[in-house]
Amino acid sequence: MDERTLEELREAAENGEPEAMYLLGMKYEKGDGVPEDWDTARAWFVKAIQKNHSKARSHLAYQLEMRDDVRIAKGNDWGWADMSETIRFRRGRN
Helix, strand or coil: CCCCCHHHHHHHHHCCCHHHHHHHHHHHHHCCCCCCCHHHHHHHHHHHHHCCCHHHHHHHHHHHHHCCCCCCCCCCCCCCHHHHHHHHHHCCCC
16 A cells, blocks of 8 residues: 555656556545545546556546446547447447
């Protein structure tokens, strides 16, 4: 478990550390020490994904599949979004 403070995580994330980006996204998703904010959480997950962080990729794909209020935009640059759309279609959640 990461024992860094919120300020330390934010600084590390802003300096390009993928694990810090992922953990900061988790904090925003859950409202842990920050206001709950799905859009900010998703932005941090995407930044971590762009740095090849696999936990961020699988977590965001899962959240996008499970959240009815989030739809995947066609033509995005996330790469794995088509897989999530396929899963949603197979489960009848399109």
